[in-house]
Amino acid sequence: MSPQIKKSPEVHPVIVIGSGASGGMAAWNLTRQGVDVVMLDAGDRFDRAEFWTHVTPWEARERRARGERPPRFFLDVEEQPYETPPERPFELTRVWGVGGKTNVWGRVSLRYAQLDFKSADRDGWEIPWPISYDDIAPYYDRVEELIGVCGGDDDSDSLPGSRFLQPPPAPRCGERLLARAAESLGMPVVAGRRANMTRPTRGFPPCHYCGKCGDGCDSASFFNSADHLIPFALETGRLELRTNAVAARILTDDRGLASGVQYFDRHSGEEHVVHGRTVVVGASCVDSTRLLLNSRSDRHPGGLGNGSDVIGRYLCEQIRFHVRGWLPQLYGTPTRNDRGIGGAHIYMPRFNHRDPHRRDYLRGFGMQFWYTGCNPDGAATGSHTIPGFGASLKREIKRRHPAWFEVHPYGEVLPYAHNRITVDESKTDRYGVPLARIDYRIGENERKMAEHMADSAEELVKAAGGELVDYRRGELAAAGSAIHEHGTCRMGDDPKRSALDAFNRMHEVKNVRVVDGSAFATASEKNPTLTILALSWRATDHLVEELRRGDA
Numbered sequence: 001m002s003p004q005i006k007k008s009p010e011v012h013p014v015i016v017i018g019s020g021a022s023g024g025m026a027a028w029n030l031t032r033q034g035v036d037v038v039m040l041d042a043g044d045r046f047d048r049a050e051f052w053t054h055v056t057p058w059e060a061r062e063r064r065a066r067g068e069r070p071p072r073f074f075l076d077v078e079e080q081p082y083e084t085p086p087e088r089p090f091e092l093t094r095v096w097g098v099g100g101k102t103n104v105w106g107r108v109s110l111r112y113a114q115l116d117f118k119s120a121d122r123d124g125w126e127i128p129w130p131i132s133y134d135d136i137a138p139y140y141d142r143v144e145e146l147i148g149v150c151g152g153d154d155d156s157d158s159l160p161g162s163r164f165l166q167p168p169p170a171p172r173c174g175e176r177l178l179a180r181a182a183e184s185l186g187m188p189v190v191a192g193r194r195a196n197m198t199r200p201t202r203g204f205p206p207c208h209y210c211g212k213c214g215d216g217c218d219s220a221s222f223f224n225s226a227d228h229l230i231p232f233a234l235e236t237g238r239l240e241l242r243t244n245a246v247a248a249r250i251l252t253d254d255r256g257l258a259s260g261v262q263y264f265d266r267h268s269g270e271e272h273v274v275h276g277r278t279v280v281v282g283a284s285c286v287d288s289t290r291l292l293l294n295s296r297s298d299r300h301p302g303g304l305g306n307g308s309d310v311i312g313r314y315l316c317e318q319i320r321f322h323v324r325g326w327l328p329q330l331y332g333t334p335t336r337n338d339r340g341i342g343g344a345h346i347y348m349p350r351f352n353h354r355d356p357h358r359r360d361y362l363r364g365f366g367m368q369f370w371y372t373g374c375n376p377d378g379a380a381t382g383s384h385t386i387p388g389f390g391a392s393l394k395r396e397i398k399r400r401h402p403a404w405f406e407v408h409p410y411g412e413v414l415p416y417a418h419n420r421i422t423v424d425e426s427k428t429d430r431y432g433v434p435l436a437r438i439d440y441r442i443g444e445n446e447r448k449m450a451e452h453m454a455d456s457a458e459e460l461v462k463a464a465g466g467e468l469v470d471y472r473r474g475e476l477a478a479a480g481s482a483i484h485e486h487g488t489c490r491m492g493d494d495p496k497r498s499a500l501d502a503f504n505r506m507h508e509v510k511n512v513r514v515v516d517g518s519a520f521a522t523a524s525e526k527n528p529t530l531t532i533l534a535l536s537w538r539a540t541d542h543l544v545e546e547l548r549r550g551d552a
């Protein structure tokens, strides 16, 4: 009998968990700088041939009736449940698959301002970010140049300008009317900033304005990690992508440092372990937080790196509501092809911190205008409210089609310690891993802000001569529906009040970095992905420096 040779497990330099905005950026930036990466992603690749980008609404109806289905981007809650108190639901949207939520994201790409990074310094609410705008600005430049963001030449204290934006599409008629009305009220309106390429970029063709980005993009003309980051990382030969690999726990050694990741095959349920010297976590805020809290050990009884008990707390996002209706000046005008870049071509940056708009609450709000104009997704929403039937109804729908508008204010929710993700040992998923429980509610500050948001939106609609449809003042969109979860593994200078340092590295576990929205100290009123990408790039540049010095 031949002697048995015990083989030590392979130890990879870096394990990245998640392939969306944060994980994709981490893998792209590490591999191009010569670092070998193993990436675990809970889902599969989405098949581009199955996208329904150019399927019209009426064709979609027929194809569904024939039993055809577009790719199922969104994770089914039956497969991966989460818990909430019955009286406080939270609408969690997850995409498990290569590229994560960037397959279908809205692409609004806004730089955070010094106003956002220093908000806690000004008003004293919770902790400030450990970085300032100047620290991240060079990374915003690089990200915008890499991914292709279109926008205008505006620059303000609430939305810093950029030299790297591609030409914006022209505003639609309804958007022009809203912009003019806003100007008359002293509310700023600028060109929308979106990660839709309006010029050829890095070999990708520009957007051809089909307006169907929510179904994925056939030509990869908007930024999506699956097209713009992962293939380039794979091309280096330094990325090993393991799909359908559901990370459950980060394993630690006797020093309390990360030594690997336990994961399960999504379909077979088979358990695996991958060993690594550094772990970069980018599974999106809620899943990353669940993973960290489930990674308990004697050294980390409250979850990995959670001696401060901040992990899971301070969940924050934005309050929103939707204001919709008709702009009668546009009734009977010719129907145009307003599909554009699949979202608003204008944006209203925050202005409530300026005179004469100030009021008695903290932080602020901005407004988006998606679905304004002649596009099949917009006016269809209001057609059911038009009285009549038969040919005259059809004529009236056509007459009003160019006149549809939408206003969507987004306001910052403060970080509160009680807004919390926990894990429940008694409730587990199909792999025996404890589920996340989300307990979230807004407070008095948000209610005051919502009043101001409603006053501003109503003033705007009135000044534009708009007629509201199905508007109920005070009715906020469901908690979680902004799909911008943040704050549950926040950065900060003080290890007693934060989990990560200024480079997204855990204070207590130096070989773990968390690079998604959970790292944010505040939510701001803005969409987060541009900032997630910039922070992940910055954090992994720092990791590369450590690796070169031999410190990681």
Ligand SMILES: Cc1cc2nc3c(=O)[nH]c(=O)nc-3n(C[C@H](O)[C@H](O)[C@H](O)COP(=O)(O)OP(=O)(O)OC[C@H]3O[C@@H](n4cnc5c(N)ncnc54)[C@H](O)[C@@H]3O)c2cc1C
Pocket (backbone or CB within 6 Å): 017, 018, 019, 020, 021, 022, 023, 024, 040, 041, 042, 043, 093, 095, 096, 097, 098, 099, 100, 101, 102, 104, 105, 106, 107, 108, 109, 245, 246, 247, 248, 282, 283, 284, 285, 287, 288, 291, 483, 484, 516, 517, 527, 528, 529, 530, 532
């Ligand atoms: C419809 C929609 C519209 C949006 N619009 C905008 C917008 O206009 N602007 C904006 O800034 N943001 C927008 N967002 C949010 C944006 O998509 C996210 O901020 C961004 O994708 C977050 O990046 P992430 O890497 O944290 O998460 P994701 O991109 O979701 O990636 C997470 C990855 O982790 C993987 N994963 C999860 N759990 C595990 C696990 N246990 N093990 C292994 N892998 C795991 C997933 O498979 C996924 O690939 C929108 C989102 C949606 C759904």
Ligand code: SF4
Pocket (backbone or CB within 6 Å): 053, 196, 197, 206, 207, 208, 209, 210, 211, 212, 213, 214, 216, 217, 218, 219, 220, 221, 222, 340, 341, 342
């Ligand atoms: S509008 Fe542009 S970016 Fe969106 S799906 Fe169509 S081509 Fe792609």
